[in-house]
Amino acid sequence: MSDRILDFLRRRKSDGPCVVVDLDIVRENYAAFAGALPDTSVFYAAKANPAPEILNLLAELGSSFDCASVGEIEMVLATGADASRISYGNTIKKERDIARAYALGVRLFAVDSVEEVEKIARAAAGARVFCRVLCDGVGAEWPLSRKFGCEPAMASDVLEHAHRLGLEAYGVSFHVGSQQANLGAWDLALAMAADVFGEMSRRGIELKMVNMGGGFPTRYLKDVPGVPSYGEAIFQSLTRHFGNRLPATIIEPGRGMVGNAGVIEAEVVLISRKSAEDPIRWVYLDIGKFHGLAETMDEAIRYPIRTPKDGDQTAPCVLAGPTCDSVDVLYEKTPYELPLSLAIGDKVLIEACGAYTTTYSTVGFNGFAPLASHVI
Numbered sequence: 001m002s003d004r005i006l007d008f009l010r011r012r013k014s015d016g017p018c019v020v021v022d023l024d025i026v027r028e029n030y031a032a033f034a035g036a037l038p039d040t041s042v043f044y045a046a047k048a049n050p051a052p053e054i055l056n057l058l059a060e061l062g063s064s065f066d067c068a069s070v071g072e073i074e075m076v077l078a079t080g081a082d083a084s085r086i087s088y089g090n091t092i093k094k095e096r097d098i099a100r101a102y103a104l105g106v107r108l109f110a111v112d113s114v115e116e117v118e119k120i121a122r123a124a125a126g127a128r129v130f131c132r133v134l135c136d137g138v139g140a141e142w143p144l145s146r147k148f149g150c151e152p153a154m155a156s157d158v159l160e161h162a163h164r165l166g167l168e169a170y171g172v173s174f175h176v177g178s179q180q181a182n183l184g185a186w187d188l189a190l191a192m193a194a195d196v197f198g199e200m201s202r203r204g205i206e207l208k209m210v211n212m213g214g215g216f217p218t219r220y221l222k223d224v225p226g227v228p229s230y231g232e233a234i235f236q237s238l239t240r241h242f243g244n245r246l247p248a249t250i251i252e253p254g255r256g257m258v259g260n261a262g263v264i265e266a267e268v269v270l271i272s273r274k275s276a277e278d279p280i281r282w283v284y285l286d287i288g289k290f291h292g293l294a295e296t297m298d299e300a301i302r303y304p305i306r307t308p309k310d311g312d313q314t315a316p317c318v319l320a321g322p323t324c325d326s327v328d329v330l331y332e333k334t335p336y337e338l339p340l341s342l343a344i345g346d347k348v349l350i351e352a353c354g355a356y357t358t359t360y361s362t363v364g365f366n367g368f369a370p371l372a373s374h375v376i
């Protein structure tokens with residue numbers, strides 16, 4: 001929580017919940033990633049928070065960008081960054097969007113199937129492609145399931161197909177799952193990547209790049225290892241699996257770049273109980289799953305919450321949002337400890353909300369405005 005954010009909130013006139021992002025913290029995070037892995041290129045995953053001020057700052061600092069759509073590519077190009085600093089990292093793209101990205105200058109594309117390779121060969125002749133391999137996401141608080149990536153054995157066929165169609169079979173990518181607190185996750189994935197490099201080499205194709213994805217955590221309620229620990233672990237794994245022939249490498253931090261830079265201010269709308277004897281209070285905020293806190297789905301991400309009554313005696317609460325949808329409950333299976341003295345009208349600060357909040361907000365479900373965002 002930065003003093004700049006607290007200052008801004010103190011002086012703020014407007015009503016309603018908002019997120020405030022401190023660019024100084026984003027700058028520190030970028031420096032931490034760039035410093036922890038000095039030979040690795042940083043591609044900020046724009047989806048985590050595509051606010052123009054954040055993209056502008058990162059472009060100025062020398063970051064590259066991982067984009068998932070033509071819309072994100074255009075947002076990055078609006079910073080003045082060259083298209084050579086963009087990776088179209090979504091493995092699921094319309095052919096006409098590939099063509100549009102190519103026309104905008106993008107030359108680096110993710111694939112995880114021969115079907116996608118064929119689209120790229122038609123719409124982006126000669127481009128570089130990397131194949132995403134499946135990762136089980138064990139240890140991640142927001143795992144990515146089997147939606148993206150293919151088995152490593154298939155990756156070699158996908159890349160060979162790309163090579164045959166005149167594309168540059170450039171490398172391998174993986175994502176170990178978001179909010180990944182297990183440093184060893186990258187080791188398993190890098191072992192897989194090295195296997196694909198070996199198999200491709202036997203087929204006469206030398207891959208050049210490993211895209212090590214995102215997954216770097218933000219501190220919520222539990223401590224997480226710092227960026228330097230990730231850098232060390234990853235560098236050791238790279239050396240273990242690739243020896244002294246290290247490939248070019250990329251990381252794509254999203255959450256780790258902006259998560260801790262943002263704070264949401266919200267207001268307590270109601271505190272009530274379901275019966276006179278009910279020990280559990282229900283605390284309803286003016287923000288919930290539909291206006292920025294979507295990652296509380298399945299209670300996956302537990303945000304630190306500060307109240308003006310911190311230090312007073314606490315008791316467990318169910319925490320919920322203000323809308324008329326019954327899924328708009330943030331924490332119920334594991335209730336949240338809040339002060340007994342917390343009162344209707346109190347403002348609360350929800351920390352580490354810089355990532356995956358603004359763009360996850362609905363455009364106006366139930367007539368509540370989308371999450372307001374201030375970048376300072």
Ligand SMILES: *Cc1c(COP(=O)(O)O)cnc(C)c1O
Binds near residue numbers: 090175213215255
């Ligand atoms: C979402 C995403 C990221 C960022 O993930 P974080 O866990 O937020 O760091 C990186 N790469 C790809 C391909 C993604 O889809």
